[in-house]
Amino acid sequence: MGLAPEEIKTLREKFYNAALIELFEPQKDLWIFRVKPDKGQVPFKPGQYTTLGLGIWESCVAGNGPEALKPGQEKQLLRRAYSVSHPVVNSKTGDLYSPSEIDFYEFYVTLVVNESSTPTSPRLTPRIFALKKGDRLSFGPKMTGHYNLDGIQKTDQILLFATGTGEAPHNAMVWQMLTEKHEGPIVSVVCTRYAKDQAYRGLHEKLAKEHKNYHVIYMATREPSQPKLYPQDLITRGLLEKQSGMTLDAAKTHVYLCGNPSMIGRPEVKEGQKIYPKPAGLIEILENKGFTVSAPGRPGNIHFEAYW
Ligand SMILES: Cc1cc2nc3c(=O)[nH]c(=O)nc-3n(C[C@H](O)[C@H](O)[C@H](O)COP(=O)(O)OP(=O)(O)OC[C@H]3O[C@@H](n4cnc5c(N)ncnc54)[C@H](O)[C@@H]3O)c2cc1C
Known part of the structure; x- marks a missing residue:
């Protein structure tokens, strides 16, 4: 562990392609946050998910128990699947958001810390919950999943x-x-x-x-x-x-x-x-x-x- 700051800077530049642009904290361990990919929007059907990722080298929030790392693993990216959430209503106008008004993806994530003294494999959420507005992260290249409204009739x-x-x-x-x-x-x-x-x-x-x-x-x-x-x-x-x-x-x-x-x-x-x-x-x-x-x-x- 303990990568040099220059090495961390290089790894972040290599892996990160999006910024956390807005953060709401309904609870200390329950966040709603918005991510803006550098390359703009990707095709998305409501219900689908993408991945978010952070380097294993990133720090965890206080309270996360020990992690077992394999040699060299601290230079790897840790990714997990996240369903894309939605703010539904534009709070400024009070109307349902129109697609052209949204240039971010919203996520709703709960913190899962290791509460024991037994090491777990590295976890992403203790790293996500150490982020601040403006920080960078990895955003999956596409939206995935069959969990969507395809095939639904208007009167169903x-x-x-x-x-x-x-x-x-x-x-x-x-x-x-x-x-x-x-x-x-x-x-x-x-x-x-x-x-x-x-x-x-x-x-x-x-x-x-x-x-x-x-x-x-x-x-x-x-x-x-x-x-x-x-x-x-x-x-x-x-x-x-x-x-x-x-x-x-x-x-x-x-x-x-x-x-x-x-x-x-x-x-x-x-x-x-x-x-x-x-x-x-x-x-x-x-x-x-x-x-x-x-x-x-x-x-x-x-x-x-x-x-x-
Ligand atoms: C398709 C898909 C979409 C997902 N979307 C979301 C999402 O929108 N929001 C979200 O918070 N999570 C979501 N997850 C779970 C997410 O991928 C991670 O597993 C989770 O955030 C924990 O990551 P971790 O690396 O900290 O711990 P991990 O090592 O991934 O998980 C450790 C343990 O945490 C528990 N756990 C995992 N997810 C949750 C959860 N959401 N609530 C309570 N306990 C959990 C499980 O017992 C799991 O074994 C999704 C998973 C899948 C497969």
């Missing part, structure tokens, strides 16, 4: 389920649907541990008041004042219909699931048999109601993006 019902920062792609998708005047009902469910971790809540509650086909449900599993409910309970206990008016009809509904793999509940396939995780995730619950998972070349009405 759209149900978005997110845990934590899994709300990021849904912000961009909600922006797209409201901009294109989607006619079917849209329900966005966001589940966090604490209410303070719902950084976009004010924006979405305002949008829901302004758009009669848009509903939001925010849930927090560790707030003593709230019942301990998970997104799965909204369906299994019939709460979705009560809280949003949406009935789950597989013939006209597309469901999007993003974030924690336990909420998603992707089955393993062993000898042709699907083995679902326990407790049940949303895939099992929805398949029992006639929904099918979408895959490349095999369109369905359950779409998911697992963050780990």
Whole structure:
């Protein structure tokens, strides 16, 4: 460890191609930030992701436990996938952003520190959270992913389920649907541990008041004042219909699931048999109601993006 400042300067010039131009800090460990690539915008469908990267040589925020580095690794770039989020509304005009007004990509990221004394492999988020406005970083060359609104009809019902920062792609998708005047009902469910971790809540509650086909449900599993409910309970206990008016009809509904793999509940396939995780995730619950998972070349009405 301990590269010379000249060497760090050279590595940054080699690897970094974008700047962090705006930083909002809803919580010390939960950031919304905007990145502007040097070469301008790249083709993007709301819901997709790109990569962000920083050198392993960069410092971490205080509180991150030890990391195990292999010899020479400190000169490498550490990259992770990040869904592109969206501010939806231009706060200066109060209107939905028009595409020409946006020359940045917004990200919604949570800090994952190593809280133990056992070394982990190098992590990106403790390095991201040491950045300041104006600092440089690596931005992936293209946007990737099938998690988007392709194939959706204007009158379809759209149900978005997110845990934590899994709300990021849904912000961009909600922006797209409201901009294109989607006619079917849209329900966005966001589940966090604490209410303070719902950084976009004010924006979405305002949008829901302004758009009669848009509903939001925010849930927090560790707030003593709230019942301990998970997104799965909204369906299994019939709460979705009560809280949003949406009935789950597989013939006209597309469901999007993003974030924690336990909420998603992707089955393993062993000898042709699907083995679902326990407790049940949303895939099992929805398949029992006639929904099918979408895959490349095999369109369905359950779409998911697992963050780990
Ligand atoms: C397609 C895709 C899009 C993603 N988009 C986002 C995004 O928009 N925002 C975001 O915060 N993360 C996102 N992630 C996760 C992201 O890629 C990193 O894994 C995460 O930021 C942690 O990076 P790290 O290097 O610090 O730790 P890692 O070594 O990558 O992960 C360490 C552990 O942290 C946990 N973890 C990872 N991501 C999260 C998370 N978001 N919340 C809570 N625990 C987590 C997992 O248990 C994981 O094993 C996405 C992942 C994928 C695959």
